[in-house]
Structures are given as structure tokens and as C-alpha cells.
Amino acid sequence: MILTLDYESDLPIYIQLRNKIIEGIASGRLKPGDPLPSVRALARDLGVNMHTVNKAYQLLKQEGFLSIHRQKGVVIHPDGFPPASERFLERLKEDLRPLVSESVCRGLSEEEFLSVCAKIFREIQKGGEQL
Numbered sequence: 001m002i003l004t005l006d007y008e009s010d011l012p013i014y015i016q017l018r019n020k021i022i023e024g025i026a027s028g029r030l031k032p033g034d035p036l037p038s039v040r041a042l043a044r045d046l047g048v049n050m051h052t053v054n055k056a057y058q059l060l061k062q063e064g065f066l067s068i069h070r071q072k073g074v075v076i077h078p079d080g081f082p083p084a085s086e087r088f089l090e091r092l093k094e095d096l097r098p099l100v101s102e103s104v105c106r107g108l109s110e111e112e113f114l115s116v117c118a119k120i121f122r123e124i125q126k127g128g129e130q131l
Helices: 013-027 039-046 050-062 086-105 110-125
Strands: 066-069 073-076
Touching: 013 050, 013 110, 039 050, 050 066, 086 110
Parallel strands: none
Antiparallel strands: 066 073
16 A cells, blocks of 8 residues: 655644555545555654554544454445534544635635536545555
8 A cells, every 4th residue: 555645744643644545545546445454564664653643543543444253354444434414524524624714814715616526525435546
């Protein structure tokens, strides 16, 4: 599994890893039942601490994206994913609010903002970019 992380980013590595795995699932490059590397192997490959990978995996498990078995290892949840709940929609609004606000401050129109969102949405649906 090849992942591209930004080690200079203000976004913590475990969040970047979580986001890349979710993008891989959304784009279809990672499918239900697909195995992921062990915590130790992925940490070694990425050159990060095992606790960082474990934190990302545990977060993804709590969110319903991964299944972790002692014998099978870490796999993309084989039974699919939870639908968008009210809680998710509230978090979505909360996460988008600062981006919308900054876009308004920088002079983007609603149409320009929605165009960027739609472009990213379509890109991910068509297979996304390199993880």
C-alpha cells in the first residue's frame, strides 16, 4: 500500500493516514474485505511511530471503516460502512464552516466554492488521486 503523507503539515500524521484510507475506500481502490498492512509494517514503511498508525487504525475502527481481528489482521470492514447519520452531518457542517468562511473572505463566490467541491467529489468517485 503506497501512501503519500505530508510530514510538514500541521495536520497530525494519524489524521492524514485516516483521511487517505477513507479516500482509498471512497475511490474504490480499497474495497470491503481488503487487507491492510499490520501496524508494525505500515509504520516501518511510512517511517512513523507504531502508535501513530495504531491511533489511525483505532479511529477508523470506531468509525466503522475497519475491522481488526487477531487472526485476519486489519481489513476494510467487510460488511460495508455506516450510512450518513445526523451526527455525521453535524460534523460535516462543523468541518465545512471554516472553509466556507475563509472562501467568502477570500472573495470566492458560492458557485466557485461549489464547483471546487463538485470537482473533488467527482475526482474521488472516479478513482481519486494517489493515496
